[in-house]
Amino acid sequence: MVDLPVHYEDRLVATISAAAQATRLAYADAWSSSAESFPVSLAMPIRPEPYEGEQVLPWLMNLLPEGEPLRAMTRALGAAPEDALGLIAQTGNDLAGALSIAPQQPRGKPGYRTIPDADALERIIEELPARPFLVGEGGVSMSLAGAQEKLPVAIIDGQIAVPINGAPSTHILKPDNPRLPGSVQNEALCMVLSRRIGLNVAPVTTDVAGKRSYLLVDRYDRIGTGNDVRRLHQEDFCQALGRPPAAKYEFNGTGTRGPSIADMFAVVRQHMTARDITRLLDAVIFNIAIGNVDSHAKNYSILLGPGVPQLAPLYDLMSGLAWTNITQNHAQAIGEQRRGRHIYGRHWRRMAEAAGLAARGTVQRVEQVTARLLRELPAAVEEVAAMPAGPSMLEIFAKEIEERASEVRTHAGQEGVPDLAEMTTDDSPTIGASAYSANGEA
Secondary structure: OEEEEEEEOOEEEEEEEEEOOEEEEEEOHHHHOOOOOOOOEOOEOOOOOOEOHHHHHHHHHOOOEOHHHHHHHHHHHOOOOOOHHHHHHHHOOEOOOOEEEOOOOOOOOOEEEEOOOHHHHHHHHHHOOOOHHHOOOOOOOEOOOEOOOOEEEEEEOOEEEEEEOOOOOOEEEEEOEOOEOOHHHHHHHHHHHHHHOOOOEOOEEEEEEOOEEEEEEEOOOEEEEOOEEEEOEEEEHHHHOOOOHHHOOOOOOOOOOOOOHHHHHHHHHHHOOHHHHHHHHHHHHHHHHHOOOOOOHHHOEEEEOOOOOEEOOEOOOOOOOOOOOOOOEEEEEEOOEEEHHHOOHHHHHHHHHHHOOOHHHHHHHHHHHHHHHHHHHHHHHHHHHOOOOOOOOHHHHHHHHHHHHHHHHHHHOOOOOOOOOOOOOOOOOOOOOOOOOOOOOO
16 A cells, blocks of 8 residues: 655645555545645545545646656656656656645755756756656656646746755746747747737746757746745646546547537536636637647646636647648637638537537637737737747748638638538547647647
8 A cells, every 4th residue: 555645835635545556535634624725626526535546547647747758757767657656756746736746745955956057957958858857866856747848947036946855846947849940939929929918828938048948937826936935726627627638639549539628618617707718718719819739628727726716827828830740630629620720600609509608709709809819919029039039930920820810810700611521621630749749640
């Protein structure tokens, strides 16, 4: 029997037990009776009875990376990819959300190891493919979901630092992707553009370390600065819906359909407010308008606390329009249509009906969001061009986004050519850990 405690700060939230292929999660009595408590997941509300493996394991798996970063992690730690509990036990001191999951509290005092200069940061970035999240380095124990290389860091006295002994990270560093030229500027543009049209999004900037550029994203699941940082709890929609990360795309290679737009709206309607329904709709429209084909269920999240859950700020926004090796199938269908350039008014109305939204109001919202996007696009380009990493490929990305957003806006007011089966030509799955990874279907 292996017992793994789940902590929020210094309070025991739950215990995960594993024995003879059986995994259970049981909430601690003191946590269950506290007025300040919150569930680890909407899929596992607080209750006296324990949760079994089929409910616990998907939640755990979604805390780990995917694809090559997961394979590199398992090689570095000497663990099997399917051993989610074992991997979390070695990397669970700083995770997405507010919880730490580790066999014991860190022995040393929580703190930060400053990266001394740009050369040292460049070396760390170069080593990330073989050593994700700096696994094996003394005092370092952290993990983030996703298929892209990234590193949780903190900004201490204006310098980038690595959290040690369970200290919370405050930012996520995302290096440039050699397979996707201009990826840093692309994501920065989409994030800034989202903010400029009034969507709730994590703040970003760009910078360089030697020959490498990177995006620096503020963590929305952290509050405070310097050495006074606290964690906020959150989970992605795969966790909230009890789906494993391999099912994050609505159409995937697992044989099980992943979360649809309607599934996500159902979660919001059940647990959140009308404001969050509007925010989710705006996010869905924005992702279609910029050609973000990777806006799957793990790229939307929920903030959990003692009060009413809230839709988390947006993150991981990228346009796949300018790269020829990227699928044009969106991660989730809009009224059974996945190709952005083929989405018309009837598709938006069909999606609205499935999601419990007003059909006419949804089409009007598409026109409003895309109009704001087109109006703010030039200023967003200027803002990102002025960031330290410079304007690499920005004009190309902006041109593609302008064309797609204009197309989406125009098509929302049209019916398009009637077709017998929307999915006949576009039903190929987006296979792999990410549409923007090496394994993504082109």
